[in-house]
Amino acid sequence: MTEIGGMMTHGSVVAREYGIPAVVGVENATKILKDGQYVRVDGTTGYVEILDENS
Template identity: 60%
Template sequence: MYAQTETAQGDLRGISGSPGVVSGPVRVILGPDEFGKLQRGEILVAPLTNPSWTPLFAIASAVITEVGGILSHGAIVAREYGIPAVMSVPGATHNLSDGQMITVDGNRGMVLVEGGET
């Protein structure tokens, strides 16, 4: 299940998984061997999440995944933790990079890239 896609300004669009708006630096995490890289306040960008990823939600300020929807693990846990989430953003782990400043708008299912370019 994918939403689409990219806006004209380079911002990314997905599905709202959890409401709220947060700005911060990106941290791309591709698998469990990278869990230790996430720092408090960073925005977690991942291909997907499952229960083993749950502890990261206590550290992240927001979550973006490439797959999933409103009933996916990532969306449900983000709502439980009260952090914004945008799901089903194709290519997020490739189009966003560590340290890049973005705004996650979980109300609209948008990822706004500072400077407007991914």
């Protein structure tokens, strides 16, 4: 997940090459997400979910 960028940026290209989900252009991601939090990333729909510590 990146806060800036688009479909042809380095992060999205590398994610595609490795077959891992990526969501780019997530506004305020660095302000909302905290170190150590677990997230679920759906690269197909562009959905990012913050998970509970127990998930």
